[in-house]
Amino acid sequence: MKNNKDPILSLHNITKSFGSVVANDSIYFDLYPQEIQVLLGENGAGKSTLMKILYGMYQADQGEILINQQKVVIQDPNDALRLGIGMVHQHFMLVPVMTVTENLMLGDEKTKGNAFGKLSKLDRETVRQEIIALGNKYGLQVNPDAVVEDLSVGEAQRVEILKVLYKGADILILDEPTAVLTPQETSELFEIMRSLIKQGKSIIFITHKLKEVLAVADRIAVLRNGKVVGHTTPAESSIEELALLMVGREVLLTATKGQSHPGKVVLNIKDLSIKSKSEVMVVKNFSLQLRAGEIYGIAGVQGNGQSELIEAITGLMQPHSGHIIILNKDVTHSSPRQITLVGTAHVPEDRQKHGLVLGFSVATNLVLQTYYLPPFSNGWVIYPEKVEENADEKIDEFDIRTPSRDALVSNLSGGNQQKVIIARELSRPINLLIINQPTRGLDVGSIEYIHKRIIEARDKGVAVLLVSAELDEILSLSDRIGVMYAGELVAEMDAKGANREQLGLYMTGSKKEKMLKENINQ
């Protein structure tokens, strides 16, 4: 604990239910001045609900909020801001086509004089100066004239933080801010957070990444099933202990896997180049050989061509040049269905956009790749009993938590939605598994389960191509690792010799393995 002052913020007995679900169950929470308190919990533990109550987006059913020992009522985000509470959302709330200065002025447009009311001239210059001053004070340097869409993700996040500081926040809520950052950007963010509390701010940091908790927290509050199940500090705790508190049972944090036994080449990509819709070369001369029974992890900051590469392999996008060969069959220009039928499974990056039909039942989603094949159909007519049988089987086998097989898949949690996709894709006879961001946004329990299934598939002789923005995931699952930067494969290595820092450098393009091309083309 930093000091013995009174808490700047207290939540007393906060309870909030949605229908029969209790999202927050009499929660007590204190935040002291100049501390970073981590709010740790799985998805669905009630972290977001609690913060939304604090930020005035929800009203609690019970309980009270105290700021500096004074009871307050927060009706909406404007109230929260007035009381000095600022929220940095997980998804950026910035207008991409405007400059940093203009974004900060939104909602509180300063004008030169007030002669014409809303039509008065904007006072950009004063705000610009304030941004520079704030940036210097907290170590948050951003060019105030830059257009937001040109900024990197890390910079955009700094703008978000500047925005709440500019509005005068003393208490900052950071909602899973590291989800989109590289390791380097993450440590920069932690620097900024420390400098903020030195200057008198207090921070609530929401996350489910255990390593970050230990790295940055002063105190930790763990939430599970809507209740605070523990208070601790990094010094008194360990990763294993936190995981146990958060999940409620022992979890395997790193996947355990045996030696890989690579077999014949399943996926052979030769000199693949892909142009985006706007005619930009997003993947350049990409070559890769993936063997049966191995997991090849592609690391990289999002937006370096990984998505396009996967879309090209699975037939969703036409490559510009080069060849994709799956088991000696050239599928460069094949349709998604032809590629599926040669034994390819694809767990897509965006599970709700591509992987599922949210308005359909769990049962139907489980046969989305096979509904037209026996035993579910004779080619024309669907046999509903078979679809239902299959659903019961898979729900059981893959431990999908759903009210029933007829429940809409949109009503399931993210982890269970992903399990529906995994169940569907892994239940077919497959040679190649392409899996993009398999555990994004999932809780520790689901991650553990999905990792286990991926390794099982490998051990059965499936060639696995894994794309993930989570370095830990890449490191713990892969047998070989490649790094993509600006559309190129800039490094390729055996997973045994790889480490985070080295990968981080490749990911940001500051290092490049020159010998790579020769290695692959032999």
Add this chain to the structure above:
Amino acid sequence: MAIFTALLVSSIAILLSGASPIKAFSALAVGAFGTRDNLIETVVKATPLIIAGLGVALAFRGGLFNIGVEGQLFIGSIVAVLVGTNFDLPKIINVPLVMLAGALAGALLAAFSGYLKAWHGAHEVITTIMMNYIVLRIITWAIGANGPLRKPLSIVPETRSLFESARLPLLISDTRLHMGIVIALALAAGVYFLLFRTVLGVEIRIVGKNLHAAKYVGINVKRNIVLTMALSGGLAGLAGAIQVMGIPPYNFTTGFNVGYGFDSLAVAVLGSIHPVGVVFSALLFGAMDAGARLMQLRAKVPIDIITLLQGLILMFVAANQIIRSLYHLPAPSKEDSVNLTQSWGGE
């Protein structure tokens, strides 16, 4: 609930026009269900609405807003007339032939809009509305003075009547009740089976719910769009053919059938784009059309009140938020939610 609210609101309009709503609505009910002939008239009016409404519902399921039902229905009628006034084959062949011709005409017209959407990105709402105008103008010319389909020596724009062999048999002789309703109900069952029990139906619904997922699972989205439009337009065309084949004087005149196409949009939405719902909402609309005349006669209410009533029902169905907040109903979580604004400007 929507219907009840619409009745309440239109009562105000009836009061304003100086008549008694109770009298008006009871006359409406008698006009629709009071006698055998009135009941038959309700069914006869509902028949094209069921068939065309199924077409609209099918397109909605596939994520397409086929607003061109009116034009597809017209072209179905006129092609049915063209075939049915030129071929005089045995009834057992001629009736199916004329129906098929009408359905095919509607299907081709709609499929063209589907093609424009799938391959050139032209939104189907725009192209089908344009097609409505084109069809209307062609027909106006064809049955106008010196038009090729104009009945010789007729003083009004109308075509010749269909050969007896091309007319639909009556279910009860000496009434207007023709075979059409049987076909309509069979089609409702057929569309239900197609949508929910066949591979094609699943594909149509996947494309309708999630275009990205459809591509991901390898459905040929473009072909699917054209096919869905063709099926939708085919139903509309068939509705048009059945109108000229079932209702005396078995020909096509201007003003004939006007509005059935647009009413069928309302029918599909009111029937929550489900084949069973479409049958019932079509019967409701049919009843209102059939009872309107008696209401006007007995209660001295302008016949336009029916249009107002239908419009209100549709509005309250489409804007169901209003109804839910009025009666404190919970939000639905059904699969059947209608999404009318999907795919604007996309893909």
